Amino acid sequence: MTCEKVRIRRDIASMSAYTPTTSLEVFAERLGLEAHVLIKLDANENPYGPSPRVVEALADLPNMQVYPDPESGRLRELLAAYTGVSAEQILCGAGADELIELILQLFIEPGDAIINTPPTFAMYSFNAPIYHARVVDVYRRPDFSLDVEAIQQAVARHSAKLVFLCSPNNPSGNLIAREDIKALLELPATIVVDEAYIEFAEGGSLANWVGKYPNLIVLRTLSKWAGLAGLRIGYGLFPRALMPHLWKIKQPYNVNVAADLAARVSLQDVDFLHKRVRQLVKQRERMEVAFAELPFLSLYASQANFVLNRVSGMSAEDFRDRLARAGIIVRYYQKPRLDDCIRISAGTPAQIDRLLEVLRTLSID
Numbered sequence: 001m002t003c004e005k006v007r008i009r010r011d012i013a014s015m016s017a018y019t020p021t022t023s024l025e026v027f028a029e030r031l032g033l034e035a036h037v038l039i040k041l042d043a044n045e046n047p048y049g050p051s052p053r054v055v056e057a058l059a060d061l062p063n064m065q066v067y068p069d070p071e072s073g074r075l076r077e078l079l080a081a082y083t084g085v086s087a088e089q090i091l092c093g094a095g096a097d098e099l100i101e102l103i104l105q106l107f108i109e110p111g112d113a114i115i116n117t118p119p120t121f122a123m124y125s126f127n128a129p130i131y132h133a134r135v136v137d138v139y140r141r142p143d144f145s146l147d148v149e150a151i152q153q154a155v156a157r158h159s160a161k162l163v164f165l166c167s168p169n170n171p172s173g174n175l176i177a178r179e180d181i182k183a184l185l186e187l188p189a190t191i192v193v194d195e196a197y198i199e200f201a202e203g204g205s206l207a208n209w210v211g212k213y214p215n216l217i218v219l220r221t222l223s224k225w226a227g228l229a230g231l232r233i234g235y236g237l238f239p240r241a242l243m244p245h246l247w248k249i250k251q252p253y254n255v256n257v258a259a260d261l262a263a264r265v266s267l268q269d270v271d272f273l274h275k276r277v278r279q280l281v282k283q284r285e286r287m288e289v290a291f292a293e294l295p296f297l298s299l300y301a302s303q304a305n306f307v308l309n310r311v312s313g314m315s316a317e318d319f320r321d322r323l324a325r326a327g328i329i330v331r332y333y334q335k336p337r338l339d340d341c342i343r344i345s346a347g348t349p350a351q352i353d354r355l356l357e358v359l360r361t362l363s364i365d
């Protein structure tokens, strides 16, 4: 119902909603199964959860009644040690998602263009219009590599200020070639590289380029490798010149005390968490080997904690539904370059055992 006293933005009134991942409880109710039997492989979450030290520390969380450190000072020192980038060039956020918004706020004046390279993480193009940015899509090639020349042309044609890139790319799993990024850094635009999954890749991080290029931003998160998705903690590595302006516009208390403490404890338990990362990579590789044998799946090589597959002989939606009936939740796509694609996150060995068992029964009928 509209009312002339309540005049929300017309563009938001007519905008379609983003569909985030559904919670286990909702899935369970929909499927008529108990939540604890479900195997959730649809959102690239860490099935092991956080470090046990985080759980311990949060059970005794002090200072809930006081506001958090607006500078996340101690956390940024630990992140500096972890990334090799100076703490002065690090800003923390309530997830990398918040930093995407902050970057748009910092750069975009109404009508400015950003370059998006689909198929990729939906949040860049979803957030852009809210901050009055115009999204220019430059599709990736069929193998999901970047079309560098088309990006260069699009930046020039639209005077785009920002280029959002994801490496390893969600949902295709491939890293962007370093030469491609190097070429794009020559452009008169700021290049934002989202490294949400970089801990699962073999090398490939551009963190050590942040000091060298005035127009490179690298985004990271503790959601995936450190299992903190529910606490919302991410960070960005920024060129020095941007920092004073980011500090001006950041919400002072964006990182809550629980997230701040959980992130610090995680960074003091990196060896343990990276061991789990290697276990997840092993399960991804196991899926890749097993899927290669299945006639109805063709897979794309991944450097992340998930694999993308194209389904044949049935629709991706049908495939998703069949797995769901067996209690396994995966993500399916029905959009350009991703028709009939499904993305499956790496789980624990037992979860992947069960997945492969169910997949083998699918191949019989």
Ligand SMILES: *Cc1c(COP(=O)(O)O)cnc(C)c1O
Pocket: 044, 094, 095, 096, 097, 098, 121, 166, 170, 194, 196, 220, 221, 222, 223, 229, 232, 233, 234
């Ligand atoms: C999951 C994901 C994020 C979200 O990170 P948060 O820190 O949880 O906000 C960012 N980028 C990509 C590519 C992701 O897949």
